Amino acid sequence: MQRGVNALNGSFNRKKVSGIDYWYFQYTGANSKLVQFFVGPDSESLRKLIDEKKAAPDSTSLRAMAESAIKLGCRPITNEHFKVLSPLEQHGLFAAGAVLVGTHAFIAYGNMLGVRWKDQLGTEDLDFAHAGRSVSVALPSNFSLNTQDIVHSLEMGFLPASTFGKVFGGSFVHPKQPEFRLDFLTAKTSESDAPVFNVQLGTSLQPLPFIHYSLEEVQQVVLLSSLGPVFVTVPHPARYAVHKLLVFGERSGAYVVKAKKDLDQAAALIEWYLNNNSAVLLEKESVLIGQGKGWQKRYETGLKALANTYGQLHKRLELARASFRPGDVNKDDGWASE
Known part of the structure; x- marks a missing residue:
């Protein structure tokens, strides 16, 4: 209240x-x-x-508590990003089913798991993911939300992304800060890469392969800034970790830097799970591998990169995999509990 x-x-x-x-x-x-x-x-x-x-x-009581949490060691997001996320949250974007992905989710994991990551893996991207049509069936029949109107109401100058006069659905950019983007994503369900319009959210979403794996288990978390807290939804951290290894092999060219970030974030979370609850990580890994040969091939590419960059960690993961049994998993892993 x-x-x-x-x-x-x-x-x-x-x-x-x-x-x-x-x-x-x-x-x-x-x-x-x-x-x-x-x-x-x-x-x-x-x-x-x-x-x-x-x-x-x-x-200002909530703002004061957020500032206290930051002083006690929790990592904050930038005030600029808070000014974007807070209105989106207040207007119901995350209640509608949107899931925050990328480094902002990674920041939330560190605070929730009680660790401070060794590397400052920040980014200017604000990536959003939404399951699209598959989630709309759970929404009330009279629900409506115009995301584009909300983006414009931020009054921060965001414009639809475009190249050579062609407008790309699902992305907004700040004209004075090209790296500051709002990307609205959804799972790819066809051969087409064309943006898909989502009626419930009132905006187009950019389809991406494999992303639906991260959207099948989500949790509400709090992100902190000196301006206050914001309540968002993020993927399960173990799913996030193995998904990052999966997409590592998809990065190339201009996305090499992001590929390195994917690998670093995956390694940080894998290390936490191996130290605290390896069975949960391996159960999420088995679900991913069970998606098919294409998934397995890409995941193996990520594992090889993990071995090349984090050799000792990869050896620990292999040892854990060798002794893992599905019955080892505690279904209440503490992440989704109240």
Whole structure:
């Protein structure tokens, strides 16, 4: 309630239902439609909360807690990225099924797993992934969200990505900072690489192969900045790790730097799992390998790169694989638990 009430500009409204008074909070969303959510039945404590909201609408308690967490060792995201992610979260993008991928997810893993990565693997990319049509069936029939309108409402100057006059769906770039991008991705389900328009999100998504593997198990996490926290959804960290090895072989040419980053991030997470819960990592690996020969071939390429760059870590992984049995997995691995 503190998060919902203090982060939005709106008003409280009381309604009588079956003779009982209930409170609701309403505000105007990015699509200019009125959004209303249930607060609770009328009570003295709830009225006190409402009075406090009216008296101090700009509470900074969550911001102060975020700053404290950063001072205690949690790694933050940049304030510039927070200014993009926070409005997208408040307007329901992640509730709609969007999943944050790339280095921002990797940052969240370090904070949640209680480790500080050795390398500062930062990036100017903001990559988003959404399962597209396969997730839309879980959305309410009256759900609508225009992502492009929200991007424009950021008032940060983002424009649709284009090359030689051709506009590419699913990506927005900052004209003064070409490396600062918003990429909306989805799983590739056909031979075409053409962007796919998603009705629920009101924007086009760029299809990518293999990405659906990272979207089958997700978790909500908090990213921190000096401006406050933001609530996002990310892939399971073990799936993220083995997926990074899979896509390593796909990188070439201008993407060699990203390939190195893929390998480094995979190695960091693999090391954590080998030290703490190797069975979970190996179970996610077996699921990936079971996707087919094409997946196996690419994953083997990633494993070879891991052996060449992180030889001792690769040996530990091989030893763990040799002794792994599917029954070793504790289904409650602590990641998805409340």
